[in-house]
Amino acid sequence: MARTRCWTMTGAALILVLSACLAAAEVVGKAAGPLDASKAREAESSLANLVADAARASLKAEIALVPASQLRDVTLPAGDLTRETLSNALLYSDEKIVLVEVTGAQIRAALERGLSMLPGKPNAAFLQVSGLAITFRSDAPEGQRLLGVQVGGSALLPERKYKAAMPYSLAKGALGYFRVFDGLKPTETGPAIADAVVDHVRGKTISPQSGRLRDLALPAGK
Numbered sequence: 001m002a003r004t005r006c007w008t009m010t011g012a013a014l015i016l017v018l019s020a021c022l023a024a025a026e027v028v029g030k031a032a033g034p035l036d037a038s039k040a041r042e043a044e045s046s047l048a049n050l051v052a053d054a055a056r057a058s059l060k061a062e063i064a065l066v067p068a069s070q071l072r073d074v075t076l077p078a079g080d081l082t083r084e085t086l087s088n089a090l091l092y093s094d095e096k097i098v099l100v101e102v103t104g105a106q107i108r109a110a111l112e113r114g115l116s117m118l119p120g121k122p123n124a125a126f127l128q129v130s131g132l133a134i135t136f137r138s139d140a141p142e143g144q145r146l147l148g149v150q151v152g153g154s155a156l157l158p159e160r161k162y163k164a165a166m167p168y169s170l171a172k173g174a175l176g177y178f179r180v181f182d183g184l185k186p187t188e189t190g191p192a193i194a195d196a197v198v199d200h201v202r203g204k205t206i207s208p209q210s211g212r213l214r215d216l217a218l219p220a221g222k
Contacts, residue, residue, distance in 0.1 A: 025082055025083075025084060026082060026083050027080045027081065027082050028081055028082065028083055028086070028198050028201050028202045028203075029080075029081045029201035029202055029203060029204045029205065029206060030078075030079060030080055030081060030204075030205045030206065031076055031077070031078050031079060031081055031205070031206050031208075032078060032205050032206060032207040032208070033046075033078050033207065033208045034046070034075050034076065034077055034078055034208065035047040035050060035075065035076040035206070035208055036075045036076075036208070037071040037072065037073065037074055037075065037089065038073050038074070038075055040068040040071040040073075040126070040128060041068040041122035041123050041124060041126050042117075042118065042119075042120065042121065042122050042123065042126060043213070043215075044128070044210060044211075044212055044213040045068075045071065045128055046208035046209060046210060047071060047074070047075070047076060047089060048066060048068065048070075048071050048128035049128065049130065049208075049209040049210070049212065050197065050200070050201070050206060050209070051066055051070065051071065051090070051128070051193065051197055052064040052065070052066045052128050052129055052130035053130045053200060053209070054193075054196040054197040054199070054200035054201070055097045055130065055165045055166065055167075055190075055193065055196055056130040056131055056165050057196070057200050058097055058165065058190045058191055058196040058199065058200070059097060059098075059099040059163075059165045059188055059190045060163075061099055061131070061163045061164055061165035062131055062151060062152070062162045062163045062164065063107070063129065063130060063131035063132050063151060063162055063163075063164050063165070064129065064130040064131060064164065064165040064166060065107075065110060065127050065128075065129060065164060065165075065166045065170060066127065066128045066129075066130075066166065066167065066170075067114075067124060067125055067126065067127060067128075067167070067170055067174075067175055068122075068123065068124055068125070068126040068127075068128060069091065069092075069124035069125070069175060070090055070091055070092055070095075070167060070193065071089065071090065071091065071128075072088070072089055072090065072091055074088075074089050076089060081201055081206070083194075083198050086194060086197050086198055086201065087194040087197075087198075090193060090194055090197070092167070092169075092193070093192065093193060093194035094192045094193075094194065095167050095168060095169060095192065095193050096167070096168045096189050096190065096191070096192055096193075097165050097166065097167060097168070097189075097190040097191060097192075097193055097196055098165070098166065098167075098168050098171050098186035098188065098189050098190065099163060099164070099165055099186060099187050099188040099189075099190065100163075100164055100166065100171050100181075100184045100185070100186055100187065101161045101162070101163060101164070101187060102161065102162055102164050102181070102184070103158065103159060103160065103161055103162070104149075104156040104157045104158040104159065104160050104162065105158040105159070106180055106181065107132075107149065107156060107162065107164070108146060108149060108156065108158070109179075109180045110127060110177060110180045110181070111127060111129075111134060111136075111146055111149065112142075112143050112144075112145060112146055113125060113127075113176065113177065113179075113180060114126045114127035115136055115138065115145045115146070116142050116143070116145075118138035118145070118215075119138040119139065119215075119217070124175060125175040125176060125177070129212055129213070130165075130212075131151060131152065132149060132150065132151060132156075132212060133148075133149070133150040133153075133211070133212055133214075134146065134148070134149050134150075134212060134213050134214065135147040135148045135214045135216055136213070136214070136215060136216070137215065137216050137217045138215050138217045138218070139217040140217075147216065165190065167193060168186070168189075171184050171186055172184075
């Protein structure tokens with residue numbers, strides 16, 4: 001009897017492992033071109049744009065902020081995107097996304113912090129974005145690099161509150177953002193970041209996105 005029970009448990013465990021492997025290998029979508037995160041700590045990243053878009057969509061936020069610390073130094077080639085591939089591109093794939101209300105002034109302060117180590121210094125706190133169009137100069141004095149910030153085609157308003165999606169650790173002030181987001185309380189908790197990305201990609205062909213972070217100190221075309 002004991003031996004039968006043992007084999008039954010072993011068989012059940014094996015089924016669970018196989019099911020997990022099949023789920024991880026599931027093709028959930030496609031990439032129309034390479035999704036690159038190799039420079040995510042110092043410049044806009046097409047893979048990070050996808051992650052930020054997924055975070056924003058998961059909680060129907062106006063904007064999303066994702067620190068470069070979430071991304072591995074990888075490039076996903078064009079073609080099939082599996083759950084495993086997408087999850088492995090993230091350093092903290094199980095971290096929850098939260099919805100918070102932040103002022104335009106806080107968003108500006110956060111963006112300035114993300115730009116603070118440019119040019120040429122990789123920074124885990126560099127922010128990748130969704131819902132924002134930003135122009136800046138990396139050669140300007142620290143804290144004065146932002147030239148323009150737009151939300152949905154309109155200028156960012158310092159006093160207005162915006163619904164922002166971000167990883168929970170960022171909302172709690174990780175990477176030095178406690179100076180900006182002190183006392184933030186999430187109004188809603190969403191899925192794990194990897195699940196949000198998988199849901200966002202499912203059934204789609206994803207084209208690499210760019211043009212959200214424009215450094216006017218760089219030569220045209222860079």
